[in-house]
Amino acid sequence: MVESKSSEPHLRLCLKCRVQEATLDSRSQPVCRDCFTKFISTKCIKQIGLLGKETRPPPPSSGGGPPTGTRHYLLGLSLGVSSTVLLHLLNENVEFQLARGRNVPFDLTVLHIDTTTVTPSSPSSPVPLSPPHSAAKKSLEAYRAHYPRFTFLNLPLSTALSTSTSTSDPHHHSGPNPASNPPWPHSSSSTTAAGTAASRSDVTRHLTRRALQTQARARGCQALLLGHSTTALAELTLAEAAKGRGFALPWVVGDGPATPGLGLGGDGDGDGDGDGDGDGDGDGDGNGNGMGQGDKERDRLLVHHPLRDALRKELVIYAGLVEPPLTGLIQADKQDEGPVVSHKDLSIEEVMARYFAEVEENYPSVVANVARTTGKLVRAGREGGGESCGLCGLPLDEDGDERWRGELGIQEGSGSPTATRLGRLCYGCERSTVG
Secondary structure, X not given: OOOOOOOOOOOOEOOOOOOOEOOEEEOOEEEOHHHHHHHHHHHHHHHHHHHHHHOOOOOOOOOOOOOOOOEEEEEXXXXXXXXXXXXXXXXXXXXXXXXXXXXXXXXXXXXXXXXXXXXXXXXXXXXXXXXXXXXXXXXXXXXXXXXXXXXXXXXXXXXXXXXXXXXXXXXXXXXXXXXXXXXXXXXXXXXHHOOOHHHHHHHHHHXXXXXXXXXXXXXXXXXXXXXXXXXXXXXXXXXXXXXXXXXXXXXXXXXXXXXXXXXXXXXXXXXXXXXXXXXXXXXXXXXXXXXOHHHHHHHOOEEEOOOOOOOHHHHHHHHHHOOOOOOXXXXXXXXXXXXXXXXXXXXXXHHHHHHHXXXXXXXXXXXXXXXXXXXXXXOOOOOOOOOEOOOOOOEOOHHHHHHHHHHXXXXXXXXXXXXXXXXXXXXXXXXXXXX
C-alpha cells in the first residue's frame, strides 16, 4: 500500500494573492482576510482620492509652488456600520500618510446629529436639549477614545440647523438664539407632529441631512462625507422615488456640489437651497439680496459618498475583521431587531432596507446596478439656482409637483401650516407634513 504524501485536506487558496487560505467569498470569488480588507479599503481610498482632486487647496498667491492649506471635511456619523467603517478607513488613510512622512491629507470633523432631542414645554426654556446621559453621548465617548486625532461633535437636531458655530466645543450643547432661526425653532415637535411612521422618518431624515450641510458650511468645510453604501444608495433611490422626489434623485444619491445657500426656510443668502438624503443635509430658500461670485465660491460644498462601491454586507464583514473589531462601537440597525407585527409601524426606508437585505444576499449585481444607474442621472440644469423646497431643500419639480397636488386635495395657497411657515414644499414633503 502506498501512503498518501500528505494527510492535510486540500486548502482553497485565495484567488487574489494565491498564497493564503481563502476564508471568505467576495463577489463570487474566494479570498483571504487580508485581500478582503484591502479590497474594501481600496474602494474607499479611490473615492477619497477623487474628492481630493476636487478640493485641492489653491496655489500660493505669489509665484508658483505647491498648493497651500488643508482640506476640511465633515463626516456625518450615524453610529451605524457604514459611517463607522468610513471613519475607520479615513483614520487608516491619515496614519498611512503620516507614516510615510507626508502631511495630513485633510482635517476631519465628525458630527452626530442627535434626533432624540427633548423639546421643553416652558417658553422660558426655548432650546431643545439632548438627554444628559443619552446613548449617543456615551457612544461618542467610545469613538473619541478610538480615534483621538479627530474632532467629535454631538448636536441636537434643532441646534445643528442653526448656522451658529458656537457649539464647536464637543461637550457644549447650548442652542442658538431662537430669533435667529424663527421658521423652525423646535424640529423635534415638527417631526412628532407627523402622523405616520413614514412621515416622521421622512421629515427627520431630511432635516438631519440639512443640519449636516448647514454645519459643514458654517465650519468652512469643503466637503460633506456621508457613509452610504451601494445598498443604502439603492434603498434611497426607490424610497425617494416612491415618496415623489424622483426629480431630485441626482442631488440625493449623486456625488457633487450641494445646492447653494444657508439657513432654513428663508434664513439664507438669496438663492439658496439644498439636497437631502439618508444621513442628512440641505438648506432652504433665502430672502436676501443674493451672493457675489466670491461668496458663492466660498459657499461651495461637495457632498460625497466614499463607500458608494461597497455593499452593506461587505462593510458588516469588514467591521468584524479589523483589529480591534468595530462591532463594539456600532449601534444595531432597526431591521435586525426582529419581525414586525404591523407594517404600519414601518417607514418606507425600513421597508426598502428589509427588501434590499435579501436582494444583496442573492443578487448583489442587481443592487449595484440600481445605484450605478441612478448615479448617472443628470441634474437638470439646476446648478445656478432656482426655487427649492422649504423643508428638504431639494429642487422643485414644477410640472410633477403640480400634477400630483390634486391627490392630496391641496389647492394653491391653501397648504399645511408647515408649508405656510416654510414656503413652497415639494410633493414629498407636502405629503409628509399633511400626514
